[in-house]
Amino acid sequence: MKDNFSTQSAQYAKFRPKYPEKLYDFLFSEVVNTEFAWDCATGNGQVAVELSKKFNHVDATDISEKQLINAPQLSNITYKVESAEETQFPDNHFDLITVAQAIHWFKFDSFFTEVKRVLKPSGVFAAIGYGIMQINPEIDKVVHYLYENILGNYWDEERRHIEDNYLNIPFPFAEIESPALEILTRWNFEQLVGYLETWSSLQHYIKASGENPMNLVYEDLKKAWGNNEQMAVHFPLLLKVGRKS
Numbered sequence: 001m002k003d004n005f006s007t008q009s010a011q012y013a014k015f016r017p018k019y020p021e022k023l024y025d026f027l028f029s030e031v032v033n034t035e036f037a038w039d040c041a042t043g044n045g046q047v048a049v050e051l052s053k054k055f056n057h058v059d060a061t062d063i064s065e066k067q068l069i070n071a072p073q074l075s076n077i078t079y080k081v082e083s084a085e086e087t088q089f090p091d092n093h094f095d096l097i098t099v100a101q102a103i104h105w106f107k108f109d110s111f112f113t114e115v116k117r118v119l120k121p122s123g124v125f126a127a128i129g130y131g132i133m134q135i136n137p138e139i140d141k142v143v144h145y146l147y148e149n150i151l152g153n154y155w156d157e158e159r160r161h162i163e164d165n166y167l168n169i170p171f172p173f174a175e176i177e178s179p180a181l182e183i184l185t186r187w188n189f190e191q192l193v194g195y196l197e198t199w200s201s202l203q204h205y206i207k208a209s210g211e212n213p214m215n216l217v218y219e220d221l222k223k224a225w226g227n228n229e230q231m232a233v234h235f236p237l238l239l240k241v242g243r244k245s
Contacts, residue, residue, distance in 0.1 A: 015194035016046070017183045017235055019100065019128065024050050026179055030124050030241065033095045038118065040084050041102035045071025047128070051098065052077050059094075061087065085110040089118045100128040104161035108170050116172070119244045125173055129162055129238035130183055135192075135231050138224035146196065146217045154201040154208070166238045173242025183235035189225045192233075193218070 028034070034055045039048040042060035044067055051058045052074050061082040062068055068079045082088070084099070084106050097119055103111075115125055132147065134140055161169055187195070196202065197214060205213045225231070 015191060015198055016044070016101075017130065017133075017185050017195070017233070018046060019050070019237070020181060020183060022179070022181055023128065023237065023239070024054075026181075027096065027098070027124065027126055027241070028054050030176060030243075031096050032122055033120075036094045037096040037098070038089065038094045040097060040099045041105070042071065042079070043067045043100070043102070045077070045079070047098050047100045048077050048079075049074065051096070055096070059089065085114055087114060087118065091117055092120050093118050095120055095123050097123070097125045098128060099126070101130065103127045103129070103166070103169060104158045105156075112170065112172050116244065121244060123244045124176070125242050125244065127166060127169065127171075127238075127240040129166060130235040131162055131165065131238060132235075133195075134234045136224075139192075139221065139231075142217050142220045142224050143196070145220075146213065147201075150213050150216055151199065151201040151205060154204040156200060156204075159201075162238065165236075166240050169240070171240055171242060174245045176241045176243060178239045178241050181237040181239065183233075183237055185233050185235075186230045187233050188230050189222065189228075192221070192225070 035057070037051045037055040037058045039045075039051055039058060039060045042048045042062050043064070045060055048058050048060035049072050056076065058077045060068075060071065060077055060079050061084070062079075063081065063083055065081050068081065071079055084102075097115055099106075119125060132143070135143075193214060197212075202213055205211070
């Protein structure tokens with residue numbers, strides 16, 4: 001698994017969008033027991049915190065120690081620096097395993113072998129993600145130009161899985177029909193810029209050129225934003241949920 005987010009871990013914790021309550025309600029409705037959950041590639045612990053409200057104990061792992069530093073410390077969450085593909089967890093241990101906005105970075109075969117090993121019989125696995133946001137046509141046009149024309153060559157190859165809505169990721173589970181959901185939030189202009197600067201491709205661009213590509217679109221983005229104090233931001237939610245059979 002690649003570590004593309006340690007360098008901007010504080011920004012990641014501050015600016016990444018939050019998943020909707022309806023997502024967790026759906027996942028919790030599908031689990032048989034609520035004893036143990038594993039949030040793999042937990043990042044700043046956003047999903048782990050929500051799982052901890054329902055499960056007796058949550059294990060949350062990530063390869064980035066800097067990301068984990070920004071995660072909330074709760075009594076029933078154990079954070080650990082560990083790869084997705086090889087863990088120290090016992091066999092048939094977890095009732096629910098989640099991966100949020102990260103599965104596209106994994107080595108699928110070895111990861112799913114590990115998931116099958118540590119997931120209880122009838123346990124639930126959920127791959128969660130989100131695509132490119134939409135605000136309005138004017139802003140979306142500038143964001144798309146940044147995404148495609150400026151940063152196109154700087155995206156990792158694995159990004160294609162998000163663009164394909166996770167449809168081409170192998171899924172060796174009995175798939176559960178999932179509801180159509182979205183992330184809906186409200187941002188000011190500074191939050192939009194902060195979020196865009198968490199993109200891994202933007203960080204790759206800075207590393208390669210020494211320049212922040214936001215400078216190339218900032219004025220156009222500001223003009224498109226206009227005088228709005230806040231605006232609604234929509235992210236399409238990607239969700240693949242299945243049960244170990």
